[in-house]
């Protein structure tokens with residue numbers, strides 16, 4: 001059970017005991033997961049469930065094991081204790097096959113234009129370059145990058161580059177997207193734009209996502225559930241489901257009393273956890 005004692009309400013409520021995936025459709029399930037690096041216990045006793053197309057946001061103090069959890073889910077690492085199930089895959093190699101990463105830095109190839117970068121995953125899967133470019137061009141257009149498709153990364157703003165980076169992650173065709181501080185390097189206005197953009201993008205291209213962020217508002221804007229982790233060893237200190245109106249814009253959400261109330265509660269939880 002998660003640890004908030006606040007009453008149920010429209011914007012967010014303490015989540016009940018993690019339900020079994022069979023009740024919700026395949027997604028991600030962690031059961032009593034622990035991982036230590038020598039004497040350092042990074043995470044301990046972490047259990048959580050993300051239904052398919054659910055969005056988990058993880059916040060917590062620095063060093064509490066957020067990246068460790070992402071690595072474990074992705075299959076880049078294995079737990080010492082407990083089990084992890086990603087869409088039915090429990091072994092690390094199978095988990096890896098189901099996950100795509102969007103890193104904090106865009107890592108676009110500087111010699112490839114927007115279409116070429118977005119198409120990279122398809123080419124890596126064996127598609128010919130021209131066919132791959134044609135295939136991604138619709139998506140590039142739909143996500144507002146159509147007039148930039150021939151531009152090289154250095155001709156784009158930081159926000160544009162992160163959009164391309166996200167599209168490239170999407171095009172990889174994986175069901176699970178792991179977003180590790182995806183907007184951490186951006187200024188606050190660009191970041192706000194991108195949060196709104198990503199919210200809409202995930203509505204039109206549903207995926208199961210796990211987002212690590214230091215930004216409580218970002219966690220609420222992009223998470224259908226938010227966990228606050230305790231300081232090391234990282235445990236789930238609090239767990240909330242959110243149910244803000246799906247169609248509401250970022251600006252509208254930020255004005256909702258239930259949003260600001262939950263934001264304040266999360267900030268307090270974060271302070272307690274640090």
Ligand SMILES: Nc1ncnc2c1ncn2[C@@H]1O[C@H](COP(=O)(O)OP(=O)(O)OP(=O)(O)O)[C@@H](O)[C@H]1O
Nearest residue numbers: 037040041042061062063064065066067068069232
């Ligand atoms: N490969 C590793 N070898 C040794 N220690 C590690 C390794 N990976 C993580 N750790 C340790 O485990 C703890 C959790 O690290 P992790 O990077 O997961 O935290 P985090 O919450 O993502 O931190 P931050 O918010 O600062 O990015 C830290 O003490 C870190 O030093």
